[in-house]
Amino acid sequence: MNCPDVGRFAGSSDEYISGINLIPVKLDSMETSYVGYFWLNRDTLYFSDMYYYYIYSLRPDGSIIGRYVGRGQGPGEVKDFDISIPFSGGYYLHSTSMHYSYIFNSRWELTSQSPIYWGGKNKEGYRRINNPNPAEPIFYVDYVFSLLHDHHMQLWDSTHVAVFISTGLPKLNAYFNTGLYYNYSRILLLLNMYTGEVNRIFGRRSPVFLEKSNLPTMDNIGFAKVADTVFVSFFPDSVIYMIDADEDRAIGKFGRQGRNMNTEYVTTQTVEEAFARQKEDWHTLGYYTYLKHDEKRQLLFRSYTQGAHSEYDGLQIYKDHALIGDVDVPKGFYIIGYLNDQLIGAIDDVEIKELDLYFYHVNFEIQNASAMTPQADTEVKDGNGLLTGENTFTNYENKLFLFAGR
Numbered sequence: 001m002n003c004p005d006v007g008r009f010a011g012s013s014d015e016y017i018s019g020i021n022l023i024p025v026k027l028d029s030m031e032t033s034y035v036g037y038f039w040l041n042r043d044t045l046y047f048s049d050m051y052y053y054y055i056y057s058l059r060p061d062g063s064i065i066g067r068y069v070g071r072g073q074g075p076g077e078v079k080d081f082d083i084s085i086p087f088s089g090g091y092y093l094h095s096t097s098m099h100y101s102y103i104f105n106s107r108w109e110l111t112s113q114s115p116i117y118w119g120g121k122n123k124e125g126y127r128r129i130n131n132p133n134p135a136e137p138i139f140y141v142d143y144v145f146s147l148l149h150d151h152h153m154q155l156w157d158s159t160h161v162a163v164f165i166s167t168g169l170p171k172l173n174a175y176f177n178t179g180l181y182y183n184y185s186r187i188l189l190l191l192n193m194y195t196g197e198v199n200r201i202f203g204r205r206s207p208v209f210l211e212k213s214n215l216p217t218m219d220n221i222g223f224a225k226v227a228d229t230v231f232v233s234f235f236p237d238s239v240i241y242m243i244d245a246d247e248d249r250a251i252g253k254f255g256r257q258g259r260n261m262n263t264e265y266v267t268t269q270t271v272e273e274a275f276a277r278q279k280e281d282w283h284t285l286g287y288y289t290y291l292k293h294d295e296k297r298q299l300l301f302r303s304y305t306q307g308a309h310s311e312y313d314g315l316q317i318y319k320d321h322a323l324i325g326d327v328d329v330p331k332g333f334y335i336i337g338y339l340n341d342q343l344i345g346a347i348d349d350v351e352i353k354e355l356d357l358y359f360y361h362v363n364f365e366i367q368n369a370s371a372m373t374p375q376a377d378t379e380v381k382d383g384n385g386l387l388t389g390e391n392t393f394t395n396y397e398n399k400l401f402l403f404a405g406r
Helices: 125-128 178-184 208-210 271-284
Strands: 015-026 036-041 046-049 053-059 064-069 083-087 088-096 100-105 110-115 154-156 158-167 190-192 198-202 221-226 229-234 241-246 251-256 288-292 299-305 314-318 322-330 331-341 343-346 358-368 399-403
Touching: 036 083, 036 343, 046 154, 088 158, 100 299, 154 221, 158 221, 178 208, 178 288, 221 299, 229 331, 288 331, 299 331
Parallel strands: 015 322, 015 399, 221 288
Antiparallel strands: 015 358, 036 046, 046 053, 053 064, 083 088, 088 100, 100 110, 154 158, 158 190, 190 198, 221 229, 229 241, 241 251, 288 299, 299 314, 314 322, 331 343, 343 358
């Protein structure tokens, strides 16, 4: 993406985040599979269960307010969903496996449901499947990498949601004819919540995919819309790109390498080879996972995995395009948002190590950046191919996260 570098180093007037403290809040007992995610709607915390399809509303102390939806075909039930998005009139639930959506009002009453019409209802574009045009929505589908619902789909405006898209057509995919795919395929699609129809598709993939060549297992993004700008982070790329939300053009970029990341990405030559090593790559390698904008403090959070060699993930914090913090966090940790002015987060415990659910109060340790000396923005690797993070500050001391009261 051709765009100016707007990144900067933290100056003497910037505050620097040197550590993070996590204080657990245990949820009351409830019927759950323990597989799911937390999200916020105004001043209420919710938990979406990804097996029973229950959605629980919760108080700040972890007690339960109510339970809604559920798996089934009865009144107010759904067959499947993996994304929950609140909007001014109620709640939007989206199923990426069924390409289907549900609208609930503010009282959790099902008011409408609809299939997703990727390229229009007549599907005429499929006649050109062997000569696809990357600008046509019909050739794309939604794609979800993790349970972090706003990782791949977010509210765009009062009518639309934005969703990450990909394609695996014989003539347009990440495995063959990669020049066409990585140069011209789109990454985001605007979907009408009420009709299931596509408004437009936009955005391009990072040049890192062509530079490193054939990294289909890393073909994923995190994004966050802030006013008229969309911030996009690609899994194998340390750069955060800024896209004009209306004009579909890159307007800036910034970002620093994460610490202690295993970036020994393996290129693949066939679809079979890529699928065979996809799970291994996601487990063993380091990559950037999601973006989250903090409206209250005007911060941008970016999470990343360090790799199987590390006990931790990393969390970067940016302010005005400058990195002001890069701290270790538990594996699977993510920022939820503000609950009664308290920043909270959670841990995506995919292995279900314990039969309790927690969210966490998030408090940062802050110091002045005046004593810190910025280094050149270069990628530094040790003998094992791990990024050492020497492109941040010479005397930066990362304080590990602390658990309290658990």
